[in-house]
Amino acid sequence: MNDTVDPSPGEFSAIMAQHEPLRIVSQRLGALPAPCAHCDVRERNFCAALDPHEVQALSKIMTEAKVAPHAALFREGEPADTVMNITSGAVKLYKLLADGRRQILGFRFAGDFVGLTAGQDYTYTAEALEDTRVCRFPRKRMEALRETFKRIDKRLLELSMEELAATQEQLVLLGRKTAEEKVVSFLLLLANGQVRRGEPVEPIRLPMTRSDIADYLGLTIETVSRTFSLLKRRGLIALDDTTHVRVGNREALEEIAAGQG
Amino acid sequence: MNDTVDPSPGEFSAIMAQHEPLRIVSQRLGALPAPCAHCDVRERNFCAALDPHEVQALSKIMTEAKVAPHAALFREGEPADTVMNITSGAVKLYKLLADGRRQILGFRFAGDFVGLTAGQDYTYTAEALEDTRVCRFPRKRMEALRETFKRIDKRLLELSMEELAATQEQLVLLGRKTAEEKVVSFLLLLANGQVRRGEPVEPIRLPMTRSDIADYLGLTIETVSRTFSLLKRRGLIALDDTTHVRVGNREALEEIAAGQG
DNA sequence: CGTGACCTTGAAAGCCTTCAACTCGGGTGG
DNA sequence: CCACCCGAGTTGAAGGCTTTCAAGGTCACG
Structure with missing residues (x-):
């Protein structure tokens, strides 16, 4: 302080x-x-x-x-x-x-x-x-x-x-979502936050480290990193650099985050 | 309704x-x-x-x-x-x-x-x-x-x-605690609740099913059941029946719940 | 006494973690 | 100027905790 x-x-x-x-x-x-x-x-x-x-x-x-x-x-x-x-x-x-x-x-x-x-x-x-x-x-x-x-x-x-x-929504994420669903939910949460603050939707800014993301999602840094790579390989997201994400198919991500089976 | x-x-x-x-x-x-x-x-x-x-x-x-x-x-x-x-x-x-x-x-x-x-x-x-x-x-x-x-x-x-x-405390439980720590934390939470309401500390009453407990702790019913059995075998808890638990060593449980890992 | 809901236990499988090696970029000091 | 270091991130392989699949047990109830 x-x-x-x-x-x-x-x-x-x-x-x-x-x-x-x-x-x-x-x-x-x-x-x-x-x-x-x-x-x-x-x-x-x-x-x-x-x-x-x-x-x-x-x-x-x-x-x-x-x-x-x-x-x-x-x-x-x-x-x-x-x-x-x-x-x-x-x-x-x-x-x-x-x-x-x-x-x-x-x-x-x-x-x-x-x-x-x-x-x-x-x-x-x-x-x-x-x-x-x-x-x-x-x-x-x-x-x-x-x-x-x-x-x-x-x-x-x-x-x-x-x-x-x-916070209750976050309980669902931590208790019942898979690693992929967690990461996708997290990205959408950040994107929504940017819109709410009047900032551009994209790129999604990640001012936190992979370690911070992991400790937020109840995962390890390796799993977070692997999941980003997986989403990138599938064409669902694009990484300008490690701190800026762009989203290809928003609807697809929304479905993943909601846990459509 | x-x-x-x-x-x-x-x-x-x-x-x-x-x-x-x-x-x-x-x-x-x-x-x-x-x-x-x-x-x-x-x-x-x-x-x-x-x-x-x-x-x-x-x-x-x-x-x-x-x-x-x-x-x-x-x-x-x-x-x-x-x-x-x-x-x-x-x-x-x-x-x-x-x-x-x-x-x-x-x-x-x-x-x-x-x-x-x-x-x-x-x-x-x-x-x-x-x-x-x-x-x-x-x-x-x-x-x-x-x-x-x-x-x-x-x-x-x-x-x-x-x-x-x-709820934030529950985030810690779901994101970072092991199955054993989760179950023990849950039992202590119930015990504290009973005290707060002026009820006896023991036995700890479990009005919910194993399925409810599992869905609260982010586990499966089998893991919950196995963890109860494990705690019982270690002498840390005693089960009168499936819905009434007694605690042997409160301090030991407090330590487990706090993650003295 | 059959039925079903709930619980327990065992064995196999899987998702995520752990351990480990490597890359990349920035800061520093020789 | 560049070697060196360090933090942060990525990727691979092995391991483990929890889940999944399966079977059996108990008890309340009609």
Whole structure:
């Protein structure tokens, strides 16, 4: 957490310029309120559906920070005193078993909210995959704000329920899908995420390593690699390089992901 | 849903008498408000932390129903127009893949809340494992009530976050634990649930079939059965019959579940 | 007492993992 | 400038954990 620093206000426009997708979303949706330029990732960030008063109050308790690749936003077991809204970059969330086995719970991108917990401590670790920017909200002050603006709870509940549904979908993937189905489901999930954020559908960007993908899908890096190769050989996907995938036949992939026999 | 009928008011005391655990919890916590006698499963039901006004309002929109074994409370894909609080019995939640493979998302017991969704439709099926009673809250009227009593949202958010954390723990189980670790984790989860509801720790009651357990743990019924046999042979558990388990060495099981590999 | 659902156990097969070798690209220091 | 190293990724071969296939057992129920 000590590797985070606040960007100067002057940097904002430069940052926004680097993030074409965010600007696209902003333009598409017009001038809605947002606590800061960074948070201006409409529809997805938790300010969506809030009114200007609420957003303004939120902006007052918020601080901005950037996180370097491999640095943690927070770690499992630490006191959960901050919730964060990612404004650019990519983050992985994971838990560890006693002997070091790792399960990645999910990946989060611009507009996503992380660090909300029921208990006192974070129940997972959040780590940046690349240069990442976040808006940080102190939990104490956030809770005070929630007392004043009850609608914030409603919004957080919506987000929490959506996250729960996505996590339950992931249970199906881990418990009942084959390696191929897992990898295909993963690619489609990333593609859908890009569309939701207003980014181009293709190429599908993979900011995470094969090891991260493996720990997300409950596989080994070798199986992930082999499955990519297999899909490529079958003409179902094309790899520009190891981090950019293009999809040939979307319908075919959708069928595989759904487990059509 | 048509297999549910409302019990007559006169049945309530008889029902309560059958549910020793609920009475125990009630006595322990004293006279807190609850929408109905059935909902009187303190600490766990969603009325906990609400004040009498809120609970009274909730009781007015609530109807009670009983569900027979194998009958569905609701099905995946149906319009999600009711949320429910289980007051007795046991329920399994599951999703299906196109070819029929099933993943059980979790089991729910007295005091648990089911059917809350972000979208319009249920994203999973809920089916009774045994005779089950529920309090049903029409979504529309519930949402109106949430507008009036904002604290309900706060309570629902708490429940949602707890459920999310539990589901994330299940991701670790499905993605990274061995068959033995899965079964042991499952038994401890059930044991903890019984304690939380004020029931005796032992024997651990298994109201679900081996097939249900398998589909919850991402295994086959044969592997589940073999793993039970293995644990029994090692003296780590004892099976009174197929549905009642006793634990010899709790610490040893905790270590196995945590993956002290 | 037959029937069926559920559970257990054995043996063979298979999917994924483990172990191992090799490639590729980037960073570094001589 | 380039040899060297290291992390990340790919591919092959062997092994193992779990599944699949198969058979038998138990118990509730009509």
